[in-house]
Amino acid sequence: MAGTKLDPIDRRILAELQADGRMTNVELARRVGISAPPCLRRVRTLEEAGYIRGYHADIDPRELGFEVQVFAMVRLHSQAEVDLSAFEQRCRDWPLVRECHMLNGEIDFILKCVAPDLSTFQSFLTEGLTSAANVASVKTSLVIRCAKDEPGVPFDVLEARLSRTA
Amino acid sequence: MAGTKLDPIDRRILAELQADGRMTNVELARRVGISAPPCLRRVRTLEEAGYIRGYHADIDPRELGFEVQVFAMVRLHSQAEVDLSAFEQRCRDWPLVRECHMLNGEIDFILKCVAPDLSTFQSFLTEGLTSAANVASVKTSLVIRCAKDEPGVPFDVLEARLSRTA
DNA sequence: CGCAGTCGCGAAATAATATTGCGCACAGGC
DNA sequence: GCCTGTGCGCAATATTATTTCGCGACTGCG
Numbered sequence: 095m096a097g098t099k100l101d102p103i104d105r106r107i108l109a110e111l112q113a114d115g116r117m118t119n120v121e122l123a124r125r126v127g128i129s130a131p132p133c134l135r136r137v138r139t140l141e142e143a144g145y146i147r148g149y150h151a152d153i154d155p156r157e158l159g160f161e162v163q164v165f166a167m168v169r170l171h172s173q174a175e176v177d178l179s180a181f182e183q184r185c186r187d188w189p190l191v192r193e194c195h196m197l198n199g200e201i202d203f204i205l206k207c208v209a210p211d212l213s214t215f216q217s218f219l220t221e222g223l224t225s226a227a228n229v230a231s232v233k234t235s236l237v238i239r240c241a242k243d244e245p246g247v248p249f250d251v252l253e254a255r256l257s258r259t260a
Numbered sequence: 261m262a263g264t265k266l267d268p269i270d271r272r273i274l275a276e277l278q279a280d281g282r283m284t285n286v287e288l289a290r291r292v293g294i295s296a297p298p299c300l301r302r303v304r305t306l307e308e309a310g311y312i313r314g315y316h317a318d319i320d321p322r323e324l325g326f327e328v329q330v331f332a333m334v335r336l337h338s339q340a341e342v343d344l345s346a347f348e349q350r351c352r353d354w355p356l357v358r359e360c361h362m363l364n365g366e367i368d369f370i371l372k373c374v375a376p377d378l379s380t381f382q383s384f385l386t387e388g389l390t391s392a393a394n395v396a397s398v399k400t401s402l403v404i405r406c407a408k409d410e411p412g413v414p415f416d417v418l419e420a421r422l423s424r425t426a
Numbered sequence: 427c428g429c430a431g432t433c434g435c436g437a438a439a440t441a442a443t444a445t446t447g448c449g450c451a452c453a454g455g456c
Numbered sequence: 457g458c459c460t461g462t463g464c465g466c467a468a469t470a471t472t473a474t475t476t477c478g479c480g481a482c483t484g485c486g
Contacts, residue, residue, distance in 0.1 A: 100324075105324075108317065108319055108324070111316075111317035111319075112316055112317045112319050113316070114314065114315060114316075115281050115282060115314075115315035115316045115317045116281060116282065116315040118444095118471085118472060118473085119472070119473065119474095120471080120472060120473085128434095128435075128436085129435070129436050129437085130436090130472085130473075130474090131435080131436070131437090131473090131474075131475080131476095132434065132435055132436075134473070134474070135434085143323075144320060144323060145319060145320065145323050145324070146317050146318065146319060147318040147319070147320055148280065148281075148317075148318045149280060149281035149282040149315060149316070149317050149318065150277075150278055150279070150280075150281045150315070150316060150318055150411040150412070151274065151277035151278050151281045151312050151314075151315050151412075152312065152313040152314045152315065152316055152411070152412065153274055153277075153278050153311060153312060153313070153411075153412040153413055154310060154311065154313055155412060155413045157310060157311050158266075158271075158274070158311070158413050158418060159418065159421075160413055160418075163361075165361070165363065165370055182407035182408070185407055185408050186407065186408050189414035189416055189417050190414065190417065191408060192408070192409075192410045192411070192412070192414070193406070193408055193409050193410070194406070194407040194408040194409075195329075195331070195403045195404075195405075195406050195407070196403070196404040196405045196406070196407060197331065197401035197402065197403060197404060198401055198402045198404055199401045199402075200401075201401055203407075204331055204401070208413065208414070210417070210418075210421060235363035235364055235365045235366075235367060235370070236363065236364045236365075237361045237362070237363060238361075238362040238363060238364055239361075239362045240359070240360070240361050240362075241348035241351055241352065241360040241361070241362060241369075242348070242351050242352050242357060242358070242359055242360040243358075243359050243360075244358045244359070245316040245318070245319075245358070246316070246317075246318065246319040246321060246358070247319050247321045247324050247326055247374065248355035248356065248358070248374070250355055251355050251356065251376070252324060252325065252326075252376075255325075255376060284442085284443060284444085284473095285443070285444065285445095286442080286443060286444085294463095294464075294465085295464075295465055295466080296443080296444075296445090296465095297444090297445075297446080297464085297465075297466085298463065298464055298465075300444070300445070301463085427486105428485100428486090429484105429485085429486080430483105430484095430485090430486100431482105431483085431484085431485100432481100432482085432483080432484100433480105433481085433482080433483100434479105434480095434481090434482100435478105435479085435480085435481095436477105436478095436479085436480105437476105437477090437478090437479100438475105438476085438477085439474100439475085439476080439477100440473100440474080440475075440476095441472100441473080441474070441475090442471105442472080442473065442474085443470100443471080443472065443473075444469100444470080444471065444472075445468100445469080445470070445471085446467105446468085446469075446470090447466105447467090447468085447469100448465105448466090448467090448468105449464105449465095449466090450463105450464080450465085450466100451462105451463090451464080451465100452461105452462090452463090452464095453460100453461090453462085454459105454460090454461090454462105455458105455459085455460085455461105456457105456458085456459085456460105
């Protein structure tokens with residue numbers, strides 16, 4: 095099973111850093127029950143192994159004047175790999191698009207977008223997204239409110255699975 | 261306009277910490293062009309003012325054995341506030357649900373879910389989500405791949421807007 | 427068994443960073 | 457022009473990060 099290469103301390107470290115990425119190494123070491131040097135070594139190893147992709151401050155878009163958040167469901171004409179990649183690259187170039195996930199089923203892509211106001215988003219939608227090559231249809235839904243926004247992985251589920259196997 | 265209470269240095273700090281939340285204060289101060297003590301004071305102020313909600317390690321779910329990521333589009337029978345809130349609370353209690361956004365339009369909620377494998381997700385879908393009170397329909401789409409996953413806010417867009425106004 | 431190799435820990439020392447206290451400079455109001 | 461509030465930088469101190477080193481536990485093999 096995946097995640098088995100990690101021992102319980104490693105998983106604990108990941109869980110703690112997911113919850114608070116700016117925790118000092120001393121505090122982290124205290125929480126996971128080892129001393130600081132091996133704790134730091136483990137963190138570095140986890141970073142280099144790709145378990146930790148990075149650290150980010152969680153900034154509220156609305157506080158910064160990005161009042162509008164939108165999910166856009168996109169359908170393309172062609173699903174040839176070359177065309178999929180081209181669309182993905184265009185999404186990477188649009189700053190208002192924060193996430194771009196390719197899906198199975200009817201919808202080819204779902205995009206999470208932000209914008210300062212509705213008219214900015216409308217401009218992007220009409221002049222950018224909808225008019226982009228290969229785009230067949232775009233359905234958008236405004237986010238009214240966000241009830242939950244947890245990062246990453248539910249470590250409690252992971253631990254439960256592992257203890258069941260062990 | 262929102263975000264106006266922040267001066268260019270504050271916005272720069274937010275941008276840097278969004279990109280790398282574990283940057284040392286010394287390095288951050290160097291990048292934004294002030295000395296360390298006032299830089300730290302600004303960070304603390306931004307945290308307390310709610311511009312920074314927290315810091316999180318960005319952990320790859322797949323590396324930890326969460327192979328399945330799903331977007332679930334949920335429609336409810338009743339959109340009365342009490343029923344919306346009840347559904348949101350249920351989402352908060354489901355660890356596999358990482359995000360829950362209320363939308364306008366046909367779909368009432370979109371959920372971002374993770375699971376170790378498809379059967380775990382199916383169980384959650386049938387026994388949890390679909391059979392929950394007030395849920396009218398659930399459409400799910402598996403994430404094939406993720407082309408972009410940027411956190412938070414596009415600061416370049418923000419700066420462009422502010423310079424246009426100024 | 428017993429022995430060598432490997433691995434990870436922790437203590438101690440050192441380097442770097444965070445944090446506090448204080449004095450100075452600038453801007454706006456009177 | 458003076459006074460006050462705001463925010464800076466410098467210097468000192470506390471805390472943390474990082475390296476180095478040696479020890480003990482486990483494992484695989486003779």
